Amino acid sequence: MAETGGASGNETLLFLTDDQLRKGIEAMFFAYRGFTADPDRILIDKGYGRAHHRAVHFINRSPGTTVNNLLAILGVTKQSLNRVLRTLIEDGLVESRIGTRDKRERHLFLTDAGQALESELSTAQRNRMRAAFRQVGPEAVVGFRQVLEAMMDTDMRRHYARLREAGE
């Protein structure tokens, strides 16, 4: 489409040209493929998909989280999550405990087998990210995280921030 460069004469804003933005867009596309490639390979062998990975990841991250909370983080319908969750529970990777304070709620935990899968997946994914981080150095990593955070929807940034503080 029309390259109506956003710089409009200002030399310091050359990184905002349509061309630079398009490179960023394509970088996101190709990088996300690499980002999910290793876990995907592991999951296929076990008969799971990316949806199972996401559920396992965030249950591991926030043990005892409720289904509703998980729905908000994952951004899918309860029916869709329920299907994934059901198989994980049937296969003994996730345990669902009825809440004590509010017995309507189900609190989700990984079993030992679930933690083993989570570890296998996250190790593979971390390895790739570690290699990338190491290759480019800490300053680039800071920039990477800053751009990603700025690109999130506000409600997702809320979840991200909550998880960040929990981790630190």
Place this chain on the structure above:
Amino acid sequence: MAETGGASGNETLLFLTDDQLRKGIEAMFFAYRGFTADPDRILIDKGYGRAHHRAVHFINRSPGTTVNNLLAILGVTKQSLNRVLRTLIEDGLVESRIGTRDKRERHLFLTDAGQALESELSTAQRNRMRAAFRQVGPEAVVGFRQVLEAMMDTDMRRHYARLREAGE
């Protein structure tokens, strides 16, 4: 929480801790959602999906590209791409011309209507990325692109580089 880790020198490798890597992983997950959110909303109204967006994007990027080339870039099967391509051609967004040099090949072009859709989608996506880029500044953007490039699979990095030089 000191999020930059204070590791501006490479001697301390604090930016490579599992915790930092996990933050990068979650940032990718949440940011990719934001990255695709705006085009997704536009596409739903028109009865298309993300697959159509990808096809339209790369045809626009490399007018006259062949089906085989597109398959390599998108990393899907020809059956899957064909289904998407067929609807785009039927709807008059993409034109498929038999090759002159090699008559087995189909060269793909966007029609005016196709370019209009591409423009609408990429404008929405660029707007979000421009806002993010502007917010964090050029140095962060460099780091962002470096990390993403380092995270790609090698063959995808090849495609990315080829598109980059074409754009520049």
Place this chain on the structure above:
DNA sequence: CTTGGAATGTCAACAAGGCTGACATAAAAT
């Protein structure tokens, strides 16, 4: 106590978009 609403689960149906396998055709390459 009854009723309303919230949280969750379940069943059914459907769509997008991946996949494989099989087969057809045309044209290039050998």
Place this chain on the structure above:
DNA sequence: ATTTTATGTCAGCCTTGTTGACATTCCAAG
């Protein structure tokens, strides 16, 4: 002349998303 390549197409399957309808359980307000 035969093989390989590029593409298209049909059929069928899977994952993962969607909506709609309905049941259950339980908290909370009247």
